[in-house]
Amino acid sequence: xxxxxxxxxxxxxxxxxxxxxxxxxxxxxxxxxxxxxxxxxxxxxxxxxxxxxxxxxxxxxxxxxxxxxxxxxxxxxxxxxxxxxxxxxxxxxxxxxxxxxxxxxxxxxxxxxxxxxxxxxxxxxxxxxxxxxxxxxxxxxxxxxxxxxxxxxxxxxxxxxxxxxxxxxxxxxxxxxxxxxxxxxxxxxxxxxxxxxxxxx
Ligand SMILES: Cc1cc2nc3c(=O)[nH]c(=O)nc-3n(C[C@H](O)[C@H](O)[C@H](O)COP(=O)(O)O)c2cc1C
Numbered sequence: 473x474x475x476x477x478x479x480x481x482x483x484x485x486x487x488x489x490x491x492x493x494x495x496x497x498x499x500x501x502x503x504x505x506x507x508x509x510x511x512x513x514x515x516x517x518x519x520x521x522x523x524x525x526x527x528x529x530x531x532x533x534x535x536x537x538x539x540x541x542x543x544x545x546x547x548x549x550x551x552x553x554x555x556x557x558x559x560x561x562x563x564x565x566x567x568x569x570x571x572x573x574x575x576x577x578x579x580x581x582x583x584x585x586x587x588x589x590x591x592x593x594x595x596x597x598x599x600x601x602x603x604x605x606x607x608x609x610x611x612x613x614x615x616x617x618x619x620x621x622x623x624x625x626x627x628x629x630x631x632x633x634x635x636x637x638x639x640x641x642x643x644x645x646x647x648x649x650x651x652x653x654x655x656x657x658x659x660x661x662x663x664x665x666x667x668x669x670x671x672x673x
Contacts, residue, residue, distance in 0.1 A: 476668035478505040481540045482554030483512035483566040486526035488641040499661035510540035512569045550586035550668035560599030583615030590637040600638030631656035
């Protein structure tokens with residue numbers, strides 16, 4: 473089997489997205505992929521969130537790690553994106569990264585890749601689905617092959633999100649998630665790697 477290359481590209485303010493991205497990365501590697509884990513760099517002045525310990529801690533833990541660039545997408549056969557939900561949509565930081573990709577889009581370098589996504593929101597009905605749908609609209613403009621999880625495995629009946637994976641983020645669960653979320657993240661990674669491998673073959 474060709475070893476698929478997967479880029480996990482995410483933004484996280486207070487750390488839930490970082491843990492989700494790490495889980496997806498480990499699962500994709502277990503499924504046989506070569507993985508690049510890349511955070512989307514913070515665009516806000518750290519002084520503006522100095523009052524928020526979780527945001528500051530996540531910023532300090534990730535700021536010196538390699539940040540995502542468009543080249544990571546060009547390199548990859550498949551991309552798993554992650555963004556928190558803000559007012560029912562991806563964050564401005566995530567959008568700024570997507571909006572930086574115009575040159576690669578014009579060259580057709582974002583097309584014909586497998587894409588999927590995860591998000592988190594503070595509340596259960598706080599807009600996870602609209603965030604994922606919003607994010608997928610841009611992937612249609614890329615000419616991407618969107619691979620949602622659907623209900624392709626029993627685990628999807630536990631987390632209940634056929635559009636991607638969504639976590640209800642409550643600050644007690646920054647480092648450790650419930651079993652349904654972990655299973656859904658693992659399944660998303662396996663599915664993306666499997667489809668990318670079949671496309672490569
Ligand atoms: C400006 C702003 C808008 C938000 N909008 C929503 C929202 O529409 N629905 C919701 O449930 N949570 C909302 N939240 C909460 C975030 O979704 C939550 O903090 C995030 O999922 C945590 O992810 P992170 O730890 O990776 O940053 C909002 C948070 C901020 C700061």
